[in-house]
Amino acid sequence: MTILVIAEHSNDALKADTHKVVQAATRIGGDIHLLVAGANCDNAVSAAATIAGVSKVLVADASVYSHQLAENVAALVAEIGRDYSHILAAATTTGKNMLPRVAALLDVAQLSDVIAIESADTFVRPVYAGNAIATVQSADAIKVLTVRGAAFDAAAEDNNAPVEKLDIVKDLQVSSFVSEELTKSARPELTGAKVIISGGRGMQNGENFAMLNGIADKLNAAIGASRAAVDAGFVPNDMQVGQTGKIVAPDLYIAVGISGAIQHLAGMKDSKVIVAINKDADAPIFQVADYGLVADLFTVLPEFEQQL
């Protein structure tokens, strides 16, 4: 049994999710090959070789993979994928974009957002926004899974795995990269942060989100948001936490001016400690909060920052 893991990277660096997917793969058991598909991705490759549990790093370095267009990368993965028992990627927008395409090319099902590995063919995944947990068994020859990072620890970095170059260039010529607008932030990434403070519609506008900055600085926290705050244009889309946004499980999650809709809870209810600040004592967020403060956020946020 050999498992293929697709690395999540930016050519220059490896994303932390990769370590978590490798960790999930070690639960299945067997050799683990880690594929880095990109362009000028030497740095990502060096980082990949250090991940514990990886027996070989495969590299496909070609301009057609530079922006990891799903069409081209999936064609590559499907071609080499036939030799594997499992193919895993992170349940990030990159993994979710590409992996179902791989599964279809291999004529097998894909299992999304796996949160636990029971055995080589049995996996656990949430459905209905996490309100039900399904244990599913796959009889497909190749098991194709996206793995939820929040559910696994990161594999260590103490390896020096051999690197093998692949000479496979797939160019479907149906898609091309035009541009990218990436949010720049000096703060920790939402999916990796130990502490997160999120704002909702109660923040009223984008300027008020700045009230969260001082607190985030003091706690080394990432800043998140509800869908309502993103839809209203207060903050960019990549800050959305929830069923259809990012799934997080930090040590501390502070929800400010967020009511606690099912779809928001789906993204944060596995946090270790939840704090809710809301002026409505009946807001559903209080039903999952370890510590609730019924108050006007505009009064208590400055106090909170000061007392930290």
Next chain:
Amino acid sequence: MKILVPVKRVIDYNVKVRVKADQTGVDLANVKMALNPFCEIAVEEAVRLKEAGVATEVVAVSIGAKAVQEQLRTALALGADRAIHLETEHNLDSLQVAKLLAKLVEEEQPKLVILGKQAIDSDNNQTGQMLAALTGMGQGTFASKVVVDGDKVQVTREIDGGLQTVELSLPAVVSTDLRLNEPRYASLPNIMKAKKKPLDVKAADSLGVNLDSKVSTLKVTAPPSRKGGVIVESVAELVEKLKHEAKVI
């Protein structure tokens, strides 16, 4: 230009689902069902493209038991021109759905397929990508903006780090994210008109696709429940508890 819009009937997003005591699934008896919210956004986008003179026909399709015709009527009331129901009692995975849709694409030859990024019941987020793979089309997933220009479409995608724009040659597959548009409500006159719009029914197993899934559900359980904790009276008490009781700051 014809646009095909696959839509799914799901449990309404406001309903709190309950797991059945025998762990075979969730309780769907007497539960409010609705058009999957992401499919509503897909229908709206297709209808707007028609209103803008870019598209000429919007065809909604749903795969499932007879009841999905209710959601097809909703799609027609929102502005789709006609509907196709592929009838089956099978419990399908995204792969089988994508294979059936690929057959329909062959028949209907749409220039664009717009579907939801995710069905809020299975939370799969797969069908669009699989359909694109099976038909060899380009895919613009998690779209927050769609601009058709001649035989190309530019799709702006919501990705983890921000936004990415790709260009696809037509025909192509687009899957919708929340910010693509705000769907309209169906007006009463349009609901009435929808009753007269054509709705074709075909047996799904007449399309030559093996509908058996290789994935079986062993059990469905409720998630570990979280209990509400304490209400603190002041910021000082909150900070003190976070430091000394929860020890997280």
